[in-house]
Amino acid sequence: MRNGMVIDLEKCIGCQTCAVVCKIHNSLPPGTWWNRVFTQGSVEHQAAVGDNGNFKMEFLPISCQMCDNPACEKVCPTGATHTGGGGELLIDYEKCIGCRYCFAACPYGVRQFNWSDPKTAKIETMGYVSGYPLDCREGKAAHLVYTQNRHKGVAEKCSFCAQYTSEGELPACVRACPGKARFYGDLDDPTSEVSKLIATRQVYRLKEEFGTEPKVYYLSSGS
Amino acid sequence: MMHSYQRLSRSGRALVGLGLGLCAIGLFSWIMQLTNGLEVTHMQNAFSWGLYIAAFAFFVGVAAGGMIISSSIYVFNVEKLKPFSRIASLSAFGCILAAGVMVLLDLGSIQNIFFLFLTPNLMSPLLWDVCVVTAYLIITFLSVYMQMLPEWQKDGFFLAAWTKKRPAEEVQAFSKKWSRRVALVGLPFAVLIHTVTALIFATQVSHHWWNTAVLPPDFVAMAVASGSALVLIICMFTVGKRGFAEHADAFNIMAKVVAGALVVHFFFTLIELLLNAWNGSTQGQELVHILFNEYAALYLAELIFPAIAMIMFFMRRFSYNRPALLIGSILVIVGAFAHRMMLLYPAFNEPALSLNVAGASIKPWVVPLSTGRPDLAGAFFSTSFAYVPSLLEWGVTMLPFGIALTVIAGTITFFKLISEK
Numbered sequence: 001m002r003n004g005m006v007i008d009l010e011k012c013i014g015c016q017t018c019a020v021v022c023k024i025h026n027s028l029p030p031g032t033w034w035n036r037v038f039t040q041g042s043v044e045h046q047a048a049v050g051d052n053g054n055f056k057m058e059f060l061p062i063s064c065q066m067c068d069n070p071a072c073e074k075v076c077p078t079g080a081t082h083t084g085g086g087g088e089l090l091i092d093y094e095k096c097i098g099c100r101y102c103f104a105a106c107p108y109g110v111r112q113f114n115w116s117d118p119k120t121a122k123i124e125t126m127g128y129v130s131g132y133p134l135d136c137r138e139g140k141a142a143h144l145v146y147t148q149n150r151h152k153g154v155a156e157k158c159s160f161c162a163q164y165t166s167e168g169e170l171p172a173c174v175r176a177c178p179g180k181a182r183f184y185g186d187l188d189d190p191t192s193e194v195s196k197l198i199a200t201r202q203v204y205r206l207k208e209e210f211g212t213e214p215k216v217y218y219l220s221s222g223s
Numbered sequence: 224m225m226h227s228y229q230r231l232s233r234s235g236r237a238l239v240g241l242g243l244g245l246c247a248i249g250l251f252s253w254i255m256q257l258t259n260g261l262e263v264t265h266m267q268n269a270f271s272w273g274l275y276i277a278a279f280a281f282f283v284g285v286a287a288g289g290m291i292i293s294s295s296i297y298v299f300n301v302e303k304l305k306p307f308s309r310i311a312s313l314s315a316f317g318c319i320l321a322a323g324v325m326v327l328l329d330l331g332s333i334q335n336i337f338f339l340f341l342t343p344n345l346m347s348p349l350l351w352d353v354c355v356v357t358a359y360l361i362i363t364f365l366s367v368y369m370q371m372l373p374e375w376q377k378d379g380f381f382l383a384a385w386t387k388k389r390p391a392e393e394v395q396a397f398s399k400k401w402s403r404r405v406a407l408v409g410l411p412f413a414v415l416i417h418t419v420t421a422l423i424f425a426t427q428v429s430h431h432w433w434n435t436a437v438l439p440p441d442f443v444a445m446a447v448a449s450g451s452a453l454v455l456i457i458c459m460f461t462v463g464k465r466g467f468a469e470h471a472d473a474f475n476i477m478a479k480v481v482a483g484a485l486v487v488h489f490f491f492t493l494i495e496l497l498l499n500a501w502n503g504s505t506q507g508q509e510l511v512h513i514l515f516n517e518y519a520a521l522y523l524a525e526l527i528f529p530a531i532a533m534i535m536f537f538m539r540r541f542s543y544n545r546p547a548l549l550i551g552s553i554l555v556i557v558g559a560f561a562h563r564m565m566l567l568y569p570a571f572n573e574p575a576l577s578l579n580v581a582g583a584s585i586k587p588w589v590v591p592l593s594t595g596r597p598d599l600a601g602a603f604f605s606t607s608f609a610y611v612p613s614l615l616e617w618g619v620t621m622l623p624f625g626i627a628l629t630v631i632a633g634t635i636t637f638f639k640l641i642s643e644k
């Protein structure tokens with residue numbers, strides 16, 4: 001199984017629902033975003049770009065690209081960053097030494113560091129700690145790949161919502177997208193929705209020249 | 224010689240005191256960092272390595288240089304330098320110890336460190352570096368130990384306790400044989416530690432500034448220059464003003480080694496700059512822009528300070544002059560530190576993710592990254608960040624500096640480091 005994601009940029013309306021829902025579901029501390037959405041080519045979000053009366057506004061959501069040849073996993077000295085059974089890149093919070101080599105390695109800038117204690121930071125800014133269904137607040141595997149409260153000094157990033165996908169559910173962003181622009185499924189299964197979209201539409205991946213082989217595909221807008 | 228030793232014990236003790244003071248500042252700062260997390264630094268997600276990693280690379284460089292000098296003395300039989308081989312080894316040992324400590328202080332979760340050994344990832348250049356730095360620590364220690372053995376036997380130092388009942392000649396011979404053997408192993412390792420440290424950076428395809436085959440050889444060139452400059456300073460300090468004339472030829476050789484290594488370094492730097500400027504790509508232009516605008520002061524310090532020293536050291540007028548050698552060596556070391564800081568700035572200010580967007584007026588489009596530090600960056604997302612180390616970061620960095628100073632100054636103050644010819 002090799003789970004991947006397809007994002008249809010034709011349908012993305014740049015509303016940032018996925019980014020917010022991710023933040024709540026995964027209990028992200030202030031300043032940390034596993035998923036971000038920006039307007040392509042623009043410094044300001046939701047500002048059109050172009051010239052000579054030829055304006056356009058297209059968006060680009062970016063989270064971990066779940067690379068098949070992941071730069072982050074290769075450099076991680078302790079094996080804290082590893083590939084799970086479904087091809088998802090996970091971080092074992094109990095093995096991460098916080099060396100931040102993976103930050104230097106990842107070409108997509110999706111890695112997030114816990115510069116301070118995340119729980120204290122959340123309580124200070126919001127007054128409460130959100131996220132994770134009751135039964136999986138502390139993670140189920142022997143080593144934590146998801147938990148409501150990470151330690152300070154470890155790396156974190158999108159896990160394709162390991163707490164949901166391991167139960168056969170879809171990632172929070174896929175479920176929440178009002179434009180239904182996100183698809184999740186097995187890239188190895190030719191009958192899956194993602195495989196069909198990739199086979200029939202014009203797709204691209206980010207920064208293919210780095211050889212990272214991302215499992216996140218974008219359907220071009222205007223194709 | 225007697226005079227210089229009396230002089231040394233006073234100023235030497237003062238240096239040890241200074242070293243211990245720096246250790247105390249460093250330790251206190253580190254405890255603050257452990258309690259509050261790395262938020263006490265001025266790093267953020269997009270600028271994730273700072274002063275600590277620069278200082279680490281700096282120490283590795285100086286350490287490599289020390290052993291290269293010490294081993295070369297044995298391997299190439301440089302008579303004039305022989306009295307200083309112990310100091311060169313000691314300098315290497317003190318600095319590699321500092322490097323090892325420095326990289327530990329950079330970790331966010333040091334409590335998980337044992338996973339390095341339990342579940343090592345053999346693909347990670349950082350793991351290779353941990354291995355070679357550890358091996359180097361042992362080799363440099365053995366190098367100091369083997370060479371000091373006859374002295375320590377005389378002094379009845381506890382590390383040489385096993386030699387107590389043995390005849391001095393036997394220990395002499397043993398020391399000589401093994402010093403030579405360790406020197407033979409030490410030379411390739413000295414080159415290796417700096418090559419592997421450079422590989423940590425050079426393997427990263429997403430950073431144009433690092434991802435070049437020139438980086439490892441340039442690291443080695445800079446290591447020889449800065450490492451020899453430090454050895455030169457320590458040697459001149461040890462023999463004192465009075466002993467200078469006696470060893471002037473030796474110091475001249477060291478100065479020439481520094482200058483020669485700098486020639487090689489500048490050759491690499493020039494090629495690097497030329498390729499980036501000529502290439503004309505946005506990345507190349509951006510890089511040249513960063514080097515000569517935002518960080519021009521630091522970059523010029525990196526270029527000009529060692530350049531002045533290089534010219535001085537090639538001139539007889541300066542290379543036999545104590546103050547000139549001292550100033551030149553300090554310039555090289557400051558330049559080497561700037562060189563290590565400049566390893567980071569262009570790399571992290573080069574846009575991490577930029578995409579070409581058809582029809583957009585900005586080309587290429589730099590995708591903002593989350594800072595993780597809205598308190599610092601003033602925003603949740605940003606495209607570039609001017610990193611300036613925090614005061615506490617400097618404080619933490621004082622620990623390895625303190626350790627190196629205490630070990631080196633302590634050893635030359637309490638033992639006889641200059642061996643007879």
Ligand code: SF4
Pocket residue numbers: 063064065066067070071072073089105106107108109110111157212
């Ligand atoms: S996008 Fe970055 S963090 Fe995610 S798998 Fe690729 S290299 Fe790793």
Ligand code: SF4
Pocket residue numbers: 075076077078079080081091095096097098099100101102103154155
């Ligand atoms: S910060 Fe953690 S996950 Fe990243 S490379 Fe270091 S140990 Fe691995």
